[in-house]
Amino acid sequence: MTLAIPRGFSAEMAEALAINMKLQPAGDRDRLPVSAQRQIFEETRRYWNEQAIPLESVRELTLPSRHGAIACRAYSDGKGKERPLVAYLHGGGWVVGSLDSHDCLARALCAYGGADIVSIDYPLAPEADLQRMVETIVEIVTALAAEGRPIVLAGDSAGGHLAVHAAVRLKGRVTLKGIVSIYGVMAADLSLPSVGAYGDGRYGLNNDRMEHYLRLLGTDRDSADPLHLECGGLPPVMLLAAECDILRDGSYLFAAKLAGEGVFTLSQTAPGMGHAYMGYGRVIGEVEKSAREIGRFIDTYC
Numbered sequence: 001m002t003l004a005i006p007r008g009f010s011a012e013m014a015e016a017l018a019i020n021m022k023l024q025p026a027g028d029r030d031r032l033p034v035s036a037q038r039q040i041f042e043e044t045r046r047y048w049n050e051q052a053i054p055l056e057s058v059r060e061l062t063l064p065s066r067h068g069a070i071a072c073r074a075y076s077d078g079k080g081k082e083r084p085l086v087a088y089l090h091g092g093g094w095v096v097g098s099l100d101s102h103d104c105l106a107r108a109l110c111a112y113g114g115a116d117i118v119s120i121d122y123p124l125a126p127e128a129d130l131q132r133m134v135e136t137i138v139e140i141v142t143a144l145a146a147e148g149r150p151i152v153l154a155g156d157s158a159g160g161h162l163a164v165h166a167a168v169r170l171k172g173r174v175t176l177k178g179i180v181s182i183y184g185v186m187a188a189d190l191s192l193p194s195v196g197a198y199g200d201g202r203y204g205l206n207n208d209r210m211e212h213y214l215r216l217l218g219t220d221r222d223s224a225d226p227l228h229l230e231c232g233g234l235p236p237v238m239l240l241a242a243e244c245d246i247l248r249d250g251s252y253l254f255a256a257k258l259a260g261e262g263v264f265t266l267s268q269t270a271p272g273m274g275h276a277y278m279g280y281g282r283v284i285g286e287v288e289k290s291a292r293e294i295g296r297f298i299d300t301y302c
Contacts, residue, residue, distance in 0.1 A: 009202075009272055010272030010273055010274075010277075012285065012286070013284060016280035016282075017203075019283070020044060023044045024040060030212045034095060034126065037095065037096055038124075041101060042100065045100070045102075045279070047282075048280060048281070049103045050282075051282055053104070053107040053110075056077050057078070058076075059073070060073055060074075061118075063143050064143075065140060066135070067135070070136060070140055071121040072099075072119060072120050072121065072140065073103075073118070073119045075107060076116045080110070080116040083115050083298060083299065084149065084178065085115070085117075085144060085150070085151055086298070087154070088109070088117050088118065088154050089153075089158075089162050090105075090119065090121075090156065091157025091160070091276065092157065092158060093212075093216075093217075094124060094133070094158045094162075094213060094217045095124055095125050095126070095216050097159075099119050102156070103119075104281055108291045109295075111291070112287075112291035113291045113294045113298065114295045114298075115152070115295060118144060120137060122136050129217075130165070130218075130219040130223070131219075133162055134162060134165045134166050141170060141174060142173060142174055145174045150176075150302070152176065152179070152298055152302050154180035154182070155184065156278055156279075157182070157183055157184060157185060158184075158185055158213070159184070160184020160185065161186065161224075163181060164179065164231075164237075168234070176235045178237070178238070178301060179236070180237075181238070182294075183240065183247055183248075183251070183276070185226075186226050186239070186247065186251045187227050188221040188224055190207060190246075192249040192253075194247070194248040194249040194250075198246045198274070203246075203274040204244075204275040204277075210246060227257055231257065232261040234258070234263045235263075237264070238265075238268070238297040239266070240268050240290060241268070241269045243269050243273055245273070246275065266297055272286075278291075
C-alpha cells in the first residue's frame with residue numbers, strides 16, 4: 001500500500017513512514033497481545049538504530065527503585081559535563097518502547113544538543129499503572145540529582161507526558177533546571193482540531209492507536225491529563241510539537257496553561273513533521289535541527 005504525500009507534509013517524513021510500513025507485518029498490531037506489539041515495535045525500530053551516531057561514551061547502568069532495579073543508559077560526547085544532565089524518558093504510548101528503541105534519538109540529543117543523557121527504562125503499561133511509572137521516574141531522577149549535577153527532565157510522546165507528571169511530583173524534592181517535551185501527550189482530549197486533521201493514518205500516529213494506548217494506560221483520563229496538573233513553580237519548559245501530529249494542539253493548550261501559571265515556556269513547532277519524527281534520523285534532516293534547538297534551550301534557560 002502506498003500513501004500519497006498530503007499537502008504540507010514533509011517528503012522526508014513520508015519516506016520514513018513508507019519505510020516503516022515495509023518493516024511492519026500486515027494487519028492491525030493493536031489487536032495482538034502486548035508482548036507481540038512490543039516485539040514488532042522493537043524489530044521495526046532496529047532499522048532506525050542501525051546507523052548509530054558515534055559518541056565518546058555509552059554505558060549501561062542499573063539504579064534501584066522500590067519497584068525493582070531499573071535499567072538506564074548513559075550517553076556522553078565529552079562536551080556536556082558543564083551542562084545539566086538530561087534524564088530522558090522514551091515514547092511508545094506507555095506500552096511499548098525501550099532503551100534500545102530510542103537509542104538513536106538519545107544519541108542525536110547528545111551529539112547535536114551537546115548534553116549528557118541518561119535514558120531511563122521505566123516500567124510499562126498495562127503491567128504498571130501511571131502512578132507506578134511516575135513513582136519510579138521520581139526515584140531515579142532523585143538518585144541522579146544526588147550525584148550533584150543539575151537535571152533537565154525530558155521525553156518524547158508518552159515520555160514527555162511522564163516528564164511533566166514526574167516534574168510536578170518532584171517539586172520541593174529535586175530542583176529541576178528545565179523540562180523538555182517532544183511531541184508529548186499534553187492533553188487527553190481527542191476531539192481537538194489537530195486530532196481531526198491528522199488522525200486518519202497518513203501522518204503516523206492515528207486516533208485508533210492513541211485510544212488503544214490510553215485504554216491500556218488504564219488511568220482515569222482526568223488524572224492522567226497534564227492540563228489538570230498544578231504546574232506553578234515548575235522550571236522553564238520547552239514544548240516541541242510536530243506540525244502534522246494529532247498531539248500538536250495539546251502542546252499548544254499546555255503552553256497556554258503554563259503561561260497562565262507563571263511558568264516560562266518556549267513553544268516550537270517542527271514544520272511538516274509528523275509524530276515520532278525524532279526517531280527517523282536516517283532520512284529526516286529536521287532531527288539534527290530540533291536536537292540543536294533543544295540544546296540551545298538548555299544552554300539559554302536551564
